[in-house]
Amino acid sequence: MSDFIKENWNKDGVDRRGFLKCMAWAGTGTLCVVSGGVLKSFAISEIPLIEQGKMKGELSFAQISDSHIGFNKPANPDVTATLQVAIDKINALPVRPEFVLHTGDLSHLSKDSEFDTLDQSLKGLKTEAIHFVPGEHDVINDNGAQYRERYGKGTKGGGWYSFDAKGVHFIGLVNVMNLKAGGLGALGHEQLEWIEDDVKHLKSSTPIVVFAHIPLWSVYPEWGWGTDDGAQALGYLKRFGSVSVLNGHIHQVMQKVEGNVTFHTAMSTAFPQPAPGTAPSPGPMKVPDDKLRSVLGVSEVNFVRSKHTLAVVDATLQA
Amino acid sequence: MKKAAVRIMATKMVVGAVLAGGLWGTSLTRAGYPAAAQQAQAASVQVKIDNFSFNPQEITVATGTTVTWVNQDDIPHTVTSTTDAFKSKALDTDGKFSFKFDKPGTYDYYCSIHPKMTAKVIVK
Numbered sequence: 001m002s003d004f005i006k007e008n009w010n011k012d013g014v015d016r017r018g019f020l021k022c023m024a025w026a027g028t029g030t031l032c033v034v035s036g037g038v039l040k041s042f043a044i045s046e047i048p049l050i051e052q053g054k055m056k057g058e059l060s061f062a063q064i065s066d067s068h069i070g071f072n073k074p075a076n077p078d079v080t081a082t083l084q085v086a087i088d089k090i091n092a093l094p095v096r097p098e099f100v101l102h103t104g105d106l107s108h109l110s111k112d113s114e115f116d117t118l119d120q121s122l123k124g125l126k127t128e129a130i131h132f133v134p135g136e137h138d139v140i141n142d143n144g145a146q147y148r149e150r151y152g153k154g155t156k157g158g159g160w161y162s163f164d165a166k167g168v169h170f171i172g173l174v175n176v177m178n179l180k181a182g183g184l185g186a187l188g189h190e191q192l193e194w195i196e197d198d199v200k201h202l203k204s205s206t207p208i209v210v211f212a213h214i215p216l217w218s219v220y221p222e223w224g225w226g227t228d229d230g231a232q233a234l235g236y237l238k239r240f241g242s243v244s245v246l247n248g249h250i251h252q253v254m255q256k257v258e259g260n261v262t263f264h265t266a267m268s269t270a271f272p273q274p275a276p277g278t279a280p281s282p283g284p285m286k287v288p289d290d291k292l293r294s295v296l297g298v299s300e301v302n303f304v305r306s307k308h309t310l311a312v313v314d315a316t317l318q319a
Numbered sequence: 320m321k322k323a324a325v326r327i328m329a330t331k332m333v334v335g336a337v338l339a340g341g342l343w344g345t346s347l348t349r350a351g352y353p354a355a356a357q358q359a360q361a362a363s364v365q366v367k368i369d370n371f372s373f374n375p376q377e378i379t380v381a382t383g384t385t386v387t388w389v390n391q392d393d394i395p396h397t398v399t400s401t402t403d404a405f406k407s408k409a410l411d412t413d414g415k416f417s418f419k420f421d422k423p424g425t426y427d428y429y430c431s432i433h434p435k436m437t438a439k440v441i442v443k
Contacts, residue, residue: 005385016335072391073412074393075393109395109409109411110409136432136433137395137432138409140397140409140431140432141408179431179432179434180400180434181401181427181428181429181434181437182429182434182435182437183434183435184434184435222435223435224433224434224435229400275366280370281370281371281372282371283370283371283392283393283394284393284394
C-alpha cells in the first residue's frame with residue numbers, strides 16, 4: 001500500500017486504504033499524521049512525554065468510555081468487573097490524574113440500576129472530578145432527563161458545558177439526542193450557537209479539548225460513526241492553534257491529525273467492536289476470553305504546554 | 320440490505336408476550352381478550368430486528384394489521400416512527416413491540432438509538 005493519498009472520498013486528506021492502514025496501527029498506540037498528502041506514523045512513545053520535574057503547571061487527565069453498565073451478553077458477561085480493572089489501572093498511574101473524562105454510554109439501557117452501579121464503581125476512582133458526556137445508550141426513553149439529573153448539573157440544553165483547567169479550555173458536547181432517521185450523530189442548532197459563543201472571547205493560543213460521545217469526524221458513516229454537523233462545530237475552532245477532539249462510541253482507538261486538530265477515540269471498558277467494514281454490523285465483538293482485556297482500555301492524556309498536540313497513551317486492561 | 324414486499328393473508332394470530340414497549344393499538348374487549356384474537360379478519364406480521372437492521376426492511380400490509388417487532392440482536396434498539404405515529408421503549412434482546420395499523424399510508428420508521436437503521440411499513 002502506498003503512503004500517498006490516492007482517493008480523497010471524504011475530502012479530509014485520508015484515503016480509505018491509507019486510513020485502514022493507519023487504523024490498523026492505531027490499536028497499538030500509534031499516531032498517524034497526514035502531512036502534504038503523505039501519511040506518516042509515530043509510535044506514541046516518540047511523542048515527548050513530560051519529565052517528572054516538569055510536571056508542575058502541566059495537566060494530566062484520563063479518559064474512559066463506553067462502560068455500558070447493564071450489558072451482559074457473551075462479548076462480556078461482567079462489564080462491572082472490567083470497569084473495575086480500568087479504575088484500578090487509573091488509580092495505579094504514577095501521576096494522579098487531575099480529573100477523568102467519561103465520553104458516554106455510561107449505561108447500556110439508561111436504567112436507574114445501571115447508573116447506580118456505575119456510581120458505586122466510580123466511588124473508588126482516585127481523582128478530583130469526573131466529567132461526563134452522554135452516549136446514545138444513556139438517553140433512551142426519556143430524552144436524557146435521568147442522565148442530566150445525575151450527571152448534568154449546571155449543563156445547558158441536552159447536557160453540554162465547558163470548563164477550564166490549567167489554561168486549557170474543555171468543551172463537553174452532546175451529539176446523541178434528537179437523531180434523525182438515516183442520520184449520524186447531531187449537535188443541533190442551539191448547541192452550535194452555544195459553541196460559537198463559548199469560544200468567542202478566548203485567545204487563539206488557548207489549547208482546546210472537545211469531548212463528545214460519537215466521533216465528530218466521519219470515521220465510517222455507513223455504521224453511523226460520524227456527526228452530521230460536526231464540521232460546523234470544528235469551523236468555530238479553526239482559529240485555535242491546538243484543538244484536540246476526544247470521542248468514544250466506536251470501542252476502538254482511532255486517531256487522525258488534520259492541521260491543528262487531533263482526533264482520538266478511546267477503547268471501551270466493556271466490549272470491543274469490529275474495525276470499519278470488517279463485519280456486517282458494528283455490534284459487540286466476541287473475542288477469546290483470555291484476550292478480552294487486551295481489547296479494552298483507558299487513555300491517559302498529558303498536556304505539554306510547548307507542544308501543539310496532547311500526548312495520549314492508550315493502555316489496555318491486560319495486566 | 321434486503322427489501323421484500325410481504326403480502327398478508329387474513330389469518331387469526333395471537334399476539335405474543337410484549338415486554339417494555341407495551342401494546343399499541345390493541346384493546347381489550349368486554350370479554351377481556353385481546354381484540355386481535357376475537358376478529359377472524361385480524362392479521363399480524365412479524366419484523367425481526369437483527370444485525371442493526373429491520374428484516375424485512377419494507378413490508379406491505381392490509382389496514383388493520385398488527386405488526387410485531389422482535390429484537391434478535393445482541394444490542395438494544397427502538398422502533399420509532401418518523402412522524403410520531405408510534406414509538407417503542409428500548410427493546411433489549413428478545414424484547415417485542417406491537418402496533419396496529421388502522422390507517423392506510425406509508426410509515427417510515429427507524430431506530431432512535433442507531434438512526435442509520437431505517438425501514439418502512441406500507442399500509443394498503
